[in-house]
Amino acid sequence: MNHPDRRIFLKRLATLAGGVVLVPVVTSCSSGPSGGEEQAPAAPATTGPALPEVPLVRPTEWDPIAYNRERGNAGAIPPSYLPKINGPDGVTGHLGKHLPYVPEVDASLVPAGYVALMWGDPAKGYVRHPQAVRSEANNMEGHWYNWIRIRKAVDGEAEELQSRYSDWPGTAEGDNGAYAVFGDGEITADSGKNTIYLAALPGDVQPGDTVRIHAHCLTHGEYVDFLTL
Numbered sequence: 538m539n540h541p542d543r544r545i546f547l548k549r550l551a552t553l554a555g556g557v558v559l560v561p562v563v564t565s566c567s568s569g570p571s572g573g574e575e576q577a578p579a580a581p582a583t584t585g586p587a588l589p590e591v592p593l594v595r596p597t598e599w600d601p602i603a604y605n606r607e608r609g610n611a612g613a614i615p616p617s618y619l620p621k622i623n624g625p626d627g628v629t630g631h632l633g634k635h636l637p638y639v640p641e642v643d644a645s646l647v648p649a650g651y652v653a654l655m656w657g658d659p660a661k662g663y664v665r666h667p668q669a670v671r672s673e674a675n676n677m678e679g680h681w682y683n684w685i686r687i688r689k690a691v692d693g694e695a696e697e698l699q700s701r702y703s704d705w706p707g708t709a710e711g712d713n714g715a716y717a718v719f720g721d722g723e724i725t726a727d728s729g730k731n732t733i734y735l736a737a738l739p740g741d742v743q744p745g746d747t748v749r750i751h752a753h754c755l756t757h758g759e760y761v762d763f764l765t766l
Contacts, residue, residue, distance in 0.1 A: 633663030668729030
């Protein structure tokens, strides 16, 4: 589906109850070495010599909970949240809550070249991730994932696409990610836990491929995991 087709698709979705709540102009962008279209600045990934390296390929003994806890304690997660991730419910209530999964949704909700993502898979016993608008309670920053980077999990160079979400419950002009709703109802119901993130896939990704998801929660920092599509 080319870019004009994607825009038309999302405009149609915006008219459906429980569908996409904002119609961004969807464009591809790349944060990898291949460059890509000019894009608005996004929050940079946390980097530093103390942080565990983000792997290109899913390790044989991959443990996303252990990895994200280690990387979080090294600086990828704000200090104020560390007692939570290291606490007694750190796995199910906090780290697991920030891990991505692909929900079972009607294929018509997902434009070609995109994937539907949610956070905190209840099938694994994880708390579902909420979203929140900007308010004094969150220092006017809001609480949602403001960028998602997806890369095919292969050694060497590969295209990486970054989808941007500069607001919630609707995105803003210039964003290339969008939202949909899981099930019926409003996207803001149940603390926004039914929010689906529509994120762009690199052109080299096919069904059955494993991809790396590297994403940033405005309130709780960065998280990394691998999914097989």
